[in-house]
Amino acid sequence: MYNLLKGKKGIIFGALDENSIAWKVAERAHEEGAEFVLTNAPIAMRMGGIKDLAAKTGSEIIPADATSMDDLNNLVEKSMEILGGKIDFVLHSIGMSVNVRKGRHYTDSKYDFTTKGWDVSAVSFHKVMNVLYNKQAMNEWGSIVALTYMAAQRVFPDYNDMADNKAYLESIARSFGYFFGRDHKVRVNTISQSPTPTTAGQGVKGFDGFISYAEKMSPLGNATALECADYTISLFSDLTKKVTLQNLFHDGGFSNMGVSDAVMERFIEE
């Protein structure tokens, strides 16, 4: 390990179980010398093994529903107390669509479901940054990262309204990132990750087909959760200080492919 985050303090949202991308980020951040607070929605605390992760990484857990300004204010205040100062890095690794969960087709969305999913998956990122910005909780040259998916730019029919949520999330990263950069020298980026077998990922209809197709299309193959964590660590480190307002594809090359030999083979008639 490289001590890339030695002395840095962070907040990590979204570690539900050991498959979660946030879980891998927490393990890697710990290995790289960071101290951090783990947080997740109160309901997820009861389901997941976040306590094991906290024990393993010497972290405290503060429950917070990322849609609640009260919870987020409490989280940021308590985190600064626990960590003994301002924050250097924040990971937003949160996504949920009620329409997906309830099996509603995109063309037949239920709009209170749409609103809830949009609040959890996209607006929560604005709320998190609002609290960090207004409490002046971030150190200069700090780094904020959210996770997204390429359905924000291109059509993946079964991704449902999460596609729209991700487009909104990526826009928030740019819009808020401008003010955070100008006023506090904090960078804000999104990482657009390959399909990854996690609880959220596997909630997408036809996920198995989806992940194998991406694997065959990508010259380097799909990026794993651990590889995503490595990339995230690089964005939290001082090696990427001037990278901001970006949507960064971490997908083995998938996003720039038209077709690959492996996919073509399946369509060539003998």
Ligand code: NAI
């Ligand atoms: P996951 O299911 O392990 O993580 C999602 C997390 O969101 C869970 O920990 C859940 O408790 C949390 N969450 C849901 N509602 C919340 C709320 N109201 N307040 C606070 N936290 C809440 O799945 P994964 O895949 O690790 O997801 C992390 C991020 O990566 C999400 O933004 C997801 O959309 C994104 N992503 C996932 C991909 C995949 O194929 N798995 C691909 C590209 C992006």
